[in-house]
Amino acid sequence: MGKSEFYYLGFRSKTSRFSDVVGEEVRHSLGFRRFGNVDRKFNFNNEVIYQWGDIGGNTISAFNLEFDLSYRLSQVSWTPIVGLKVDWSSGDRETADGKLQTFNPLFVNPGLYSLAAVNTPANLTSFHPNILLFPAKNLSLYADYAIFFRTSKEDGLYAPPRFQTRAADTGTEKHIGDAVGINLTYSINRNAKLELISSYYIPGGFVKASPPSNSIFYLATTLTLRI
Numbered sequence: 001m002g003k004s005e006f007y008y009l010g011f012r013s014k015t016s017r018f019s020d021v022v023g024e025e026v027r028h029s030l031g032f033r034r035f036g037n038v039d040r041k042f043n044f045n046n047e048v049i050y051q052w053g054d055i056g057g058n059t060i061s062a063f064n065l066e067f068d069l070s071y072r073l074s075q076v077s078w079t080p081i082v083g084l085k086v087d088w089s090s091g092d093r094e095t096a097d098g099k100l101q102t103f104n105p106l107f108v109n110p111g112l113y114s115l116a117a118v119n120t121p122a123n124l125t126s127f128h129p130n131i132l133l134f135p136a137k138n139l140s141l142y143a144d145y146a147i148f149f150r151t152s153k154e155d156g157l158y159a160p161p162r163f164q165t166r167a168a169d170t171g172t173e174k175h176i177g178d179a180v181g182i183n184l185t186y187s188i189n190r191n192a193k194l195e196l197i198s199s200y201y202i203p204g205g206f207v208k209a210s211p212p213s214n215s216i217f218y219l220a221t222t223l224t225l226r227i
Contacts, residue, residue: 009031019155020096021100025054028051045068062102083130092123118159120159126148146178146180184196
């Protein structure tokens with residue numbers, strides 16, 4: 001039915017900047033992850049993280065919730081796996097109050113939140129409906145549609161790894177933008193695979209309020225060899 005993990009991460013940076021706060025950051029993260037499958041059809045990977053500490057004399061209290069669910073339709077052509085991923089990362093709720101609620105994603109893989117790498121899970125709420133298809137032997141097609149919002153209007157937009165790119169006073173809109181992602185993978189053999197990866201990012205109201213606000217297209221081909 002699944003497995004569970006508890007973990008702790010300690011983080012220290014001589015200089016960090018979040019919202020209206022800047023200074024030395026000492027942050028503690030306590031996480032719980034539950035993952036597994038049911039009857040080899042329903043898969044889940046859910047995680048909750050709470051953070052506390054201090055940055056420049058301001059108290060840190062932040063969180064991240066992530067739910068990743070998928071279901072395999074084994075009786076349908078191409079054996080599709082349909083899924084939904086939801087991410088909720090806290091943002092700062094009020095300026096100059098001696099407190100910081102912005103979640104620090106630490107060392108997150110930027111590709112998980114759009115290959116265009118325009119945002120990271122700090123003050124971010126996102127929804128990712130997705131589907132994985134197997135149209136032929138050794139061939140898979142993954143498609144994802146992501147919708148991004150600011151969790152708090154009092155906090156700005158952050159890009160990987162955790163740099164603020166747009167301040168909170170840029171606009172009042174919460175909608176950051178949408179992203180369409182496609183990943184086509186061909187397994188040549190057990191040691192080699194070829195991938196075609198693409199992503200198209202469409203800016204939302206908050207980004208449009210503070211140019212530049214261009215759409216971003218990303219395309220890459222990779223060959224992976226295992227020896």
